[in-house]
Amino acid sequence: MRVSAALVGAVLAGVLGGCGGGSTDPADGLESPVPTSAVTVSDVDSSVQSSSASSGTAASSGDVGSTGGSVTLEPFELSSTDLLLDAVLVDGSVWVSSFAPGEVWRVDPASGASDATIGVGQGPKRLLFDGTSIWVASELDSSLTRIDPTSNSVVATVPVEARPVGSLAFDGALLWVGTFDDEVVAIDPGTGEQVASVDVGGDIADVVFDGTDLWVVADGVGAARIDLDTRAIDQVVELAESAFGSSPGRIVWDGTWLWVSDGPARTLTRINPSTMISEVVDLGFGASPSSLASDGTSVWLLDASGSLERIDTNTLERVEVTDQLAGGTSITQDGENLWVTIGGPATLVRIRPD
DSSP states (O other), rough: OOOOOOHHHHHHHHHHHHHHHSSSOOOGSSSSSSOOOEOOOOEOOEEEEEEOOOHHHHHHHEOOOOOOEEEEEEEEEEEOOOEEEEEETTTTTTEETTTTTTTTEEEEETTTTTTEEEEOOOSEEEEOOSSEEEEEEETTTEEEEEEETTTEEEEEEEOOOOOOOEEEEEEEEEEEEETTTSSSEEEEEOOOOOOEEEOOOOOOEEEEEOSEEEEEEEETTEEEEEETTEEEEEEOOOOOBBBBBBBBEEEEHHHHHOOEETOOOOOOEEEEEETOEEEEOOOOTOOEEEEEEEEESSEEEEETTTEEEEEEEETTOOOEEEEOOOOEEEEESSSSEEEEEEEEEEEEEEEEEO
């Protein structure tokens, strides 16, 4: 779900007003070691329903059962007054965006301490690594910042004609940015020049590249596929709606399937990009998915309530891993661990499957 500048500002105001003392400088690292805790998982026997690209009716929600298993949560509070919105793993470090000061912090995953601070645009939200550089989309000053992770320095600042919504994708040649003008724009990363734009026709939530095509999820549209040769939408997969409507949030590509979360509809949709057939998982009453990540075997679904679920990519079986991540804003993985950013106080949580 797209987060407006006003909403983020309101959240940040609440964080600033509700936090206690402690270091506000991320370079200071941890104030004190934070104890870890093991969390027992429980599984959800979820039912699903296949649908064509033009339908997409949600299945009934599953019943909660229980199984054995645990994970270890290791929280690292980086600041008591800032707001983290995204994270990306690059060269053995975790890089996080801090909204209010307009900074990106590099975090040592061993100690949980911030060891570099890079000033970027105003209101940084999403981060993307293109194989060489880290890109930061900043909403409030309509800019992209290019960071060299080897020198911890800004090498370019690129203005965007329309305000970015905080969604980024890289197709191997061009950087694609979702904007508040309902367009995705293509930026040449070498020159910073805008070379193309595609009108999606709805409020853009997220974009992803599946190795062949670009996909965009937007309100009132669904999941739209953009042919990179013609730079035009050539297929649309409609998403299931509930009595509360539909507003897609995140889209991820796991190498086989596309996955789309939808808060108001309380659904997770799996899309086969070859056949355009979708399958819908009803997440149940009260669900409000906020972020997604995939490790190729499982999809990890972070909910605004603090719940984290693991969904088997083949069977769609759901397993609740923990409910202790309230305020979580993003999730990513490094092949062994999951990393979750907590909005405020600015906290990075490592999750170790046991």
